[in-house]
Amino acid sequence: MKINVGIYGASGYAGLELIKILESHPQMDVIHAASNSFAGESYRGVRFIPVESLNPATVDLVFLCTPHGASAPLAEQALDAGARAVDLSADLRLKTTEQYTQWYHAEHPAPHLLPTEYGLPEFNRDNIKNQDCIANPGCYPTTTLLGLLPLAQAEGIRAGAALVVDAKSGVSGAGRKPKLGTHFVEVFGDFKPYNIGRVHRHVGEIEQELKAVNPTLGSLIFSPHLLPIDRGLLATCYVPLVDGWTLDTVRQCLEDTYKDEPLITVLQDGQTATIKDVARTYGAVLSVHPATDDTVIVVSALDNLLKGASSQAIQNANLMFNLPETMGLL
Amino acid sequence: MKINVGIYGASGYAGLELIKILESHPQMDVIHAASNSFAGESYRGVRFIPVESLNPATVDLVFLCTPHGASAPLAEQALDAGARAVDLSADLRLKTTEQYTQWYHAEHPAPHLLPTEYGLPEFNRDNIKNQDCIANPGCYPTTTLLGLLPLAQAEGIRAGAALVVDAKSGVSGAGRKPKLGTHFVEVFGDFKPYNIGRVHRHVGEIEQELKAVNPTLGSLIFSPHLLPIDRGLLATCYVPLVDGWTLDTVRQCLEDTYKDEPLITVLQDGQTATIKDVARTYGAVLSVHPATDDTVIVVSALDNLLKGASSQAIQNANLMFNLPETMGLL
Amino acid sequence: MKINVGIYGASGYAGLELIKILESHPQMDVIHAASNSFAGESYRGVRFIPVESLNPATVDLVFLCTPHGASAPLAEQALDAGARAVDLSADLRLKTTEQYTQWYHAEHPAPHLLPTEYGLPEFNRDNIKNQDCIANPGCYPTTTLLGLLPLAQAEGIRAGAALVVDAKSGVSGAGRKPKLGTHFVEVFGDFKPYNIGRVHRHVGEIEQELKAVNPTLGSLIFSPHLLPIDRGLLATCYVPLVDGWTLDTVRQCLEDTYKDEPLITVLQDGQTATIKDVARTYGAVLSVHPATDDTVIVVSALDNLLKGASSQAIQNANLMFNLPETMGLL
């Protein structure tokens, strides 16, 4: 008996990737894919239906690729109907309604779902297993946390010191809805920072997860930039170290953390993570570089639509149904 | 006394280029730039106003960068108010309302303006001079006609034979309005034919001009393709020759036609026109290549926003006001 | 017992793709990968060795991703050592030494290997089976022949009429060796025709295969263009029809030809083949479009490194060893 899957927001880039990945998943079948704007059209043999036509009682699991604000109510409805839910939006990532309102400037649409387990399997897989509902992390948070969370846990990051994360994302991170800012002619040949400093919504999510393991950490300074490529995300993280930590300690910490992780690669000394290493893959790649005596640079890269969204959602779904975490991915 | 200029549709790519070119035009000043979608915003010091706020009685000349259907009524209104008009849309390019309806599937919005002089200065400058209203040619027609019109005039093209023009355009040719088909992620890494055969609207315009000088010509087969670059247009034209014509005759014909044209370059034997030759320039570049005994290839390239739209509109405006044709361009 | 594979020229783009595809081939193992320029470096766990270190007696099959001129002698050496060979270069594609000299301006390096079976499996699989040596077709020829060969076989193409094929290829078609013409800065934002008319070497190969099935065909006019993307190849083919043939006959002919071919897709009426349809896939996509009463347009697209090179080489190798043709590909 396969797991019957429904996808809301299926015609967005994350939804399309889910359809593609699940084609070869041995235990999951996409039986419904909802998209109001593409209803009636098809992708790889899957026909889009209107959102209201997707009855969650007919599926075992829904993936929510809908915008924040719209996702949590759909999660609620799915859970009520007896299905499980992986929410790829931001609705369930922050632990409290106060945080949600602070970063998303709106009332939380389904407060009683909070807190939801955070779906970063490499750090939280025991709590994800058998859950009914998971908050799939954002693309920037996944990239940043894979680089910094091991160091924060091991208390290698200098207390109180600002953490600078300079991040660059391909345009698919901005979604599939046409806007002037994602018009080919506007982006071609350009490169630009946006929402830099502490204004991007992912700041709250990244800080929440980092401070959960080490409350002494200083403020995150987070600068996203729009790269003129379709996909891929790379974060250059400037890490102030506690006394006694060095480049080698950092590398050792990352290597120890990820030595049994099939999807995370820590590059050897002298190698540098790049977008080409990760585009169209389910994994993340990290590299470590010396800066000054008390600062190292960690570069973290992944595909924003895969490990930064859809393939990570599959990892979570596998865990929720007690399947091997990388089923359908390796 | 400078010529006061108003631009309708000023926030589109052609409008923006006009603003930029006219900055350094010694005899023209943009005093009004209308754009409903960008009203209140500015470009290079020019502030966009709503279309209804642009009173044509306050200007000497309007450039219409508005869509077909909307342009001709604005031209009419401008002429009534005593201003002159260069229409960059397709509204006034076809000589009859029947042709317009055939290709644009709508009633002509201002029939009594037809026929309007066709603003291809290299072939029609005597008739453009001192006119009140000019139809600025399309980007594909300009590219194609610069390559084929001299040969058609000289009766070098084989009567009745199909003329294949395989054309490729940068994305700005599709306009600035965001659509899925011009979303960066959709276009990046792609290349695609569209409206190929005899369905693109420019087929009517190109055939009209070619057959005006040589009614014996065969059908045009015209295949536009979308190039994943921001600007530039290149047409590869397969020209069946009459008996007695050869590669050398073709080259000589083009060289003779353009020898005194400052904006048109015929490359030497062995050179090939490319987009890089013409992007961000006001000119067109042609090259000639052998194919078979009775067929040569003419490659024609220009910047779709400049010689294919805005700088050609300036050539026309200069002629209409009896100024040197390339004023502000050279 | 797996088939032991050696790759010559393994660090070029075709070689790298072979390594990647063969990773998951159930019956083939890459045990040696030779590259003088990258000897000592690795790709996906495969270490490059110098060419002279690859002893063909130690493998069952070699793929030759070496340049023309260098490939045939290596094929000869492999055959002498008891291995089989798939030559991805042009050395063995033309049937006679005269043709080779005409198009490659050199003496043929291994005349007694001619003629070799041409490795276009969709048309020649019966003759490829159990062969020791196969000539893998060029990327442009594969694209063109998939579109035109069915029509030539069915005698749908007008005798003696020129066949215009306007083709566009991503930059990887030019190889991995750095040259000014493939420098990022030179290609970015550009688009250019090269070797157009009847001078590109693939003209000989395409005509040979077309005329083998229909000697009445006219001359090929073939115009390759360099697309500013990494991979993908699209050919727009202008097909003059015999009396009685129409768009529907052409579509039917292609659909009949490919109805059981897992790697070839004929799009429905109204759809158009694009590079995005085929990039990073093992298949080809065809679409058919009306032009004039006696001419139709066939668009053919594939990935130049896969169906245009490496995955087609795997199809051939599978046939040579009597394995299912798409093993490792589907």
Place this chain on the structure above:
Amino acid sequence: MKINVGIYGASGYAGLELIKILESHPQMDVIHAASNSFAGESYRGVRFIPVESLNPATVDLVFLCTPHGASAPLAEQALDAGARAVDLSADLRLKTTEQYTQWYHAEHPAPHLLPTEYGLPEFNRDNIKNQDCIANPGCYPTTTLLGLLPLAQAEGIRAGAALVVDAKSGVSGAGRKPKLGTHFVEVFGDFKPYNIGRVHRHVGEIEQELKAVNPTLGSLIFSPHLLPIDRGLLATCYVPLVDGWTLDTVRQCLEDTYKDEPLITVLQDGQTATIKDVARTYGAVLSVHPATDDTVIVVSALDNLLKGASSQAIQNANLMFNLPETMGLL
């Protein structure tokens, strides 16, 4: 009497830009352009000659677009012959031979030319005037210094605190010589850090200039990245402030510094510098953004080939000959 100009290394990207800019310079004429690799070829009507054919005694001024190591000896030779020199290489930027050897791992090729005045006109124009020889700044240093030098001079940067500069450059910054790292196929779709931390050669140059005006500054952490575009450079600078300084102080300081500078634009609050603002322009654009209480972000962008190389060289040359600094540029 015009100034006769010779260019060494004229076929590189900086050299080509010099030829283009000087076409319309009212007081300078390029009479010789030397390039061994392109000798005999032409660019915009200028014919390249071999380096040894450029006799510096025949010109008034040479621009050295040659690699470091080769440039200083040519500067020396030009000065000996009575010509003046603007060196666009790194040979004369560092003040001492020790620094040169530290960063370039070679003996300085012309020690007695040190120290040379540093050609950042906005900060050093009084000392550049009437000089015979000027060291034209690097592209990364120009970008970074335009953003940070005013703050360092005004003592607004916290003493001893690390300065993080995360910089991104178009591929032309890597030169025109074909290499695998600049091959179109390798760069397309990629984005990568290189020489990050404190290993890029420009670290020494930037620190030299910053510490010259404020020796209390901490270490520079400098991370260049390769952008998949042809031109443009953007640096995201994280600036730790002294007590009492705020976002407003920083903005005021930059606005005061540049209020009369025609080539430097400080954007208003809420605007962000981007590559599109500066590509193909002679200017630089700066924007200021809040981060934390004691850190602001300064974004600085320019065209690496123009303000980052060739047009800045023209500013310097104008000053050397007592011409208006922006002659030929505005």
